[in-house]
Amino acid sequence: MTTTVVKEARRSSPARPDGARARRSRRRGRVIALLFALPALLLLGALVVYPVLFSIGRSLFDASGDTFVGGENYAEMFRDPTTLKAIRNTAIWVVVAPTLLTGLGLILAVLVEKIRWATAFKLLLFMPMAVSFLAAGIIFRLAYDEDPDKGVLNAAVVSIHDAFDEGSEYPTARARDGQGLNQQKDGSYVTGSPVSPGSATALGLVGVAPKDLPADARPAQQAAAQEAGADEVRGVVYLDFTPGGGGKPGVVDSRESGLPGMRVEAVQGGKTVASTTTAADGSFRFTGLKDGSYTLKLPKENFEQPYDGISWLGPTLVTPAIIGAYLWIWTGFAMVLIGAGLSTLPRDALEAARMDGANEWQIFRKITVPLLAPVLTVVFVTLVINVMKVFDLVYIIAPGPVQEDATVLATQMWLVSFGGGNNQGLGSALGVLLLLLVIPAMVFNVRRFRRSQR
């Protein structure tokens, strides 16, 4: 800014040097220019230059700020795996977020141009910009919550999943160890000792709360006491737990309930030969089985865990999830800026292309995009700078256990300096690193502005 002012002032002074008078008036011009620039320079110095220099200085001292440590903070910074993770995440952010945003903005801008109610649509997309990052963070923290009762995204995922695949009746049921039922790798249970026609078995399970029992469940003791006919295998699947305690493991006590609706299979030589479902008192029977020994199997469908959705905020998905929230906020901005560029495109070029028989795709690729390139670059670079300093979203959305997996340089800088570490030396070093990374983008942007001014 200041440089421009000075230049203007110089330009306004007489162009041709004309001896001493001209020199004097040029000097006076310069003094006046400096006078005008002084308030701006002072502000800039106090608010930007001084803090930057102070940070650089501070980064050479230790946590207390008393001992000079030279480059030790910088060395420490790169020794710490968390910083490396922050650098990696920041790199992902810088590459992915601006690219996606510019692309999305471009597509939306081009599409919006062609519809009615374009302004309303633009307004709608632009609206998230009016929401503060803090509020947006809280909204998305909730939306991404893993509990389908709280997080709207997982609620959607789970209801879609359940529409195709219903959950099982007894997800929490399991057998006691050493009570005749063995769990297989796939989650099913088989009897340890073989059964043969003419015998009755009691298969005890635990882990079902009384309130989770089906309403029609009846006590199993009577059914368990029945003798099996010579050609049948019968038995009972029951809840081996007396409410209030006092039941004996492995014995069908009087108040223990049957588990109705449980699938039971008779397996011989690895092949399922018969299957049935238990009745209200948990009883089941297979009739007409040939002699021989069978294993009874409670297949895994009985025990399938309810689908609990995607863990959006787990260590792997947390960064993409936060980038998603960022997209929600900034897409409108990219679209409006690119849309403005789009409306200034020379219509004749597009018309000419159409006359020459180019289709819309060709026009988009060969004419719109190249002509829009300057705007796209500005949008992209602005977003890069913006993404470098992303802080609030990451800090708010990432839950404690994965905070380290989501961390970026800006959050790391804050955490190290104020969020518990209280090492402002190391924090300043991180700040300087962030500054170094932002500078190329800024130089690039300033250059572009200058060129376009000429």
Place this chain on the structure above:
Amino acid sequence: MRRTRRTTLITGCTALVIALTATACGGDDPVSAGGGDKSLSGQTVTVAGVWSGSEQKNFQKVLDAFSEKTGAKTQFVSTGDNVSTVVGSKIEGGNAPDVVMVPQVGVLKQFAEKGWLKPLDEKVKSAVNANFAKVWQDYGTVDGTLYGLYFKAAHKSTVWYSPEALEQAGVEAPKTYDEMLKNGRTISDSGLAAFSVAGQDGWTLTDWFENIYLSQAGPEKYDALAAHEIKWTDPTVVEALDTLGKLFKDKQLIAGGQKEALNTDFPGSVEKVFGPKPDAAMVYEGDFVAGVAKDQFGKTIGTDANFFPFPPVGKGQAPVVSGGDAAVVLKDGKNAKAGMALVEYLASPEAAAVWAEAGGFLSPNKKLDLSSYGDDVTRATAESLVEAGDTVRFDMSDQAPAAFGGTKGAGEWKILQDFLRDPADPKKTAAELEAAAAKAYGN
């Protein structure tokens, strides 16, 4: 960090917003009370502390009682979460409060080392000698000088349970750690998970560890580890982690397994036991669980929710891990003398009784008549705290530098969360803890 804990009571991120507003409006409005005819009339004692809301209101009752007795006016300033920063800036600005209620041992030490504190005078000292167990004096002492008086305490060795769930499973409150796990498995057979663990908040995990460690390794080792005089790679630490890991990796014992535990915050863990749809029978945390169960889920403490003391592990004693707010007098306060009188008053059972009647308060003062407490459960907690006498130990993570013991997503919190996710290798976890501790303690 006790304060952070209290804010986490409010669900998830809303806490942030509420915390911000709380700090904003907890400001400087003077609440003065006066009258009386006594020695200190005309003086105003300024007290700063982290309390806000109902705690501030109840503490004000104590201050009012002080005013009535002495004639001094009082003014309470709520500092929000960060006492040391606020008090530091007030001292620099020449506007130091007279008395500060310091919420952590570490902060007390830090204040004393900066030379901000006035040693407590003889009268207070003798009151402390007479009314408090030695351990509370020690935690108020820095380099042989008594600076802090512990007025309010927290009991962090309480396991809260739903009596209905235990009855359903036919088990009693356990007397030993092994019995607790055994009963837990029985509860799991009855169809309810035994424990809900708030793994999303790292501090609950450090509290689990501290209770086990204090009981298993004993108070001497506990003190040494808290001061980082022994390393975290010590065999006792590995053993405690191993004990904790056995609980963590048992799918029957933890509601929803490790994955769900990592996704449960502290209010959520209380909800799992005392909410409308219970998933678990027991939740371990400090006496403040009762507050959440009562205020958020409408449970009657004593009938719908009760506690048993954290049972002894192995051959050790039952642990009593605690925390508390200590009153200190600042050198730079304008009415430091009246401030000292206030601290002397706070050391009396009379002052403790005022808040005890109002509720939400435990006093380490052994002279306080237990009948002052409003309900049986609080009385039982207070009794257990006072009876523990000198075996009480302060929350270790609160004694550690914040970078190790009090930072979300870093240090001990983060490492124990990783351990909850994968408890397979206690030795590796101990080594990680040691590395983080060495960095934070700087030795």
